[in-house]
Amino acid sequence: MPKYAKNQGAGFTNAIERVAIVGAGGTVGSHIAKALLETGRHTVTALSRKDSGNRLPEGVLVTSIDYNDEATIVAALKGQQFLIITMAPTAPRDTHSKIVQAAAKAGIPYVMPNGYGGDIDNIKLGEDTMLGPIAKANRDEIESLGMQWITMCCGFxxxxxxxxxxxxxxxxxxxxxxxxxxxxxxxxxTSTLSQVGRTVAKVLSLNELPENENDESLTLSTFLNKGVYIKSHxxxxxxxxxxxxxxxxxxxxxxxxxxxxxxxxxxxxxxxxxxxxxxxxxxxxxxxxxxxxxxYDHSAKVQNALLELPxxxxxxxxxxxxxxxxxxxxxxxxxxx
Structure with a gap:
């Protein structure tokens, strides 16, 4: 992808307007969906199983999918610009890969994987908790399929x-x-659920790319294939x-x-x-x-001021x-x- 907005083709808006969320009714997904909608800049679509009983934030669009039928996931993701995955630890282990594979086929450029944790550079702690290698594999798969990721480093x-x-x-x-x-x-x-939602909405409300070589403003591209480090306390x-x-x-x-x-x-x-x-x-x-x-103290890396978080x-x-x-x-x- 060309580096600047000026190099993009006709119809490029330099904004993330269409966001799909897996788990929009869940613990953190509901806070992310609500914060995105409150910006007034995003259409939020929830990918939901037909038998799901989760209550979704008002204003969220719903598309039913079957995790055993990839075509339904691809169809739900067509035309979306950003995919956010939030899943319970009880979800089948292959679900994340199924979603990511479908996202690649649907042409989605950016994915926020299911990995809301501490410092992704603290390899030993990640190995000790068993979560690090899983999150790394999720990010690697996204890259291998030609997409880019942004992950939340928010602590507990x-x-x-x-x-x-x-x-x-x-x-x-x-x-x-x-x-x-x-x-x-x-x-x-640590970060509150509200702070996580607020941060995702802030990042996805930035311009996608710098307008030109003289544009030094913060953009979504600033965070690609990186962790966004935040804290509340x-x-x-x-x-x-x-x-x-x-x-x-x-x-x-x-x-x-x-x-x-x-x-x-x-x-x-x-x-x-x-x-x-x-x-x-x-x-x-x-x-x-x-x-x-x-x-889990990554306070030296936090980007609260950069993102103007309260x-x-x-x-x-x-x-x-x-x-x-x-x-x-x-x-x-x-x-x-």
Whole structure:
């Protein structure tokens, strides 16, 4: 593709106007879809299974697909300019590849793969959590098919992780208990679901290419085949605990706090995963990210200022997490059923 907008053919608009999303009704997909629609610059189309019960944000167009019939996916993606994939970890392992293969056949130039995590350059941490090699394979496949990718390096979703039970940030709000890794002072880069949605909308609202060789403005092409690094808060569990107590109006006396070695917690979770018990995956993933000196802190790389993202208030993000608790509990019950 020529480097500048001036070199493009007739009909080129230098804007991403048509965006397709897989998982537009899901945890992060719904926030991305809503933020894109709020810009007023994008048509958002959700690719949805016929039997899907997900509620979609108002204004999202819906196209039904069958993951076992590639022609339906190709047809749904025809004419789209950007594809965003957000999938639950319970999705069949070959689903991502099926979508990407269809996207290439549909002529889509850009894909945001299913990989909303930490620093993609921290290879060892990615290997230890098992997520890094999968995300790398997804990006490599996109490139091998002649497309380009942009991935979100946002760290753990703060509100989602706070609400998700003891295996994540250690909080069990029903029991008023907290499991703290080591001394609780290891800080991680985290992002709220809203900040992730806001960031994707910002990037996709940029011009696709510089107008000419003198145009030094930020464009979508700036981020191609790279990670977009953002944060909402760089916090330790102790920071979170102080915020939770402020938001809930509680004191230390109301909570049962247990301290655990992060490396032991990781090993225990990994042992469960190795025998097929995926209940250990969350324990493994989060404990590994809290290793002192080797954690999910990519704050030195964040591009919040470049993208003019707003500063967020920790207690407001904590309140959003508390509001998610019941919703996530019901989700687990539905999956178990």
């Amino acid at each position: 979703w703060y509100d989602y992780s706070l609400a998700g039970g003891d295996a994540r940030f250690g909080f069990d709000f029903d029991k008023r208990s907290l499991t703290i890794y080591d001394d609780g002072n290891t800080k991680n880069s 760089v916090v330790s569990q102790n920071d979170m605990f102080e915020s939770v107590k402020r938001v809930t109006g509680t004191t230390n006396a109301a909570w049962t706090v247990t301290y655990i070695d992060s490396k032991k917690r990781y090993e225990d979770g990994l042992a469960q995963v190795k025998v097929g018990n995926m209940a250990g995956f969350g324990k493994m993933l989060y404990a590994r990210a809290f290793y002192p000196g080797d954690c 500063d967020e208030i920790l207690d407001e993000s904590t309140k959003a997490g508390l509001d998610l608790v019941k919703e996530l509990q019901l989700r687990v019950e539905r999956m178990a059923a």
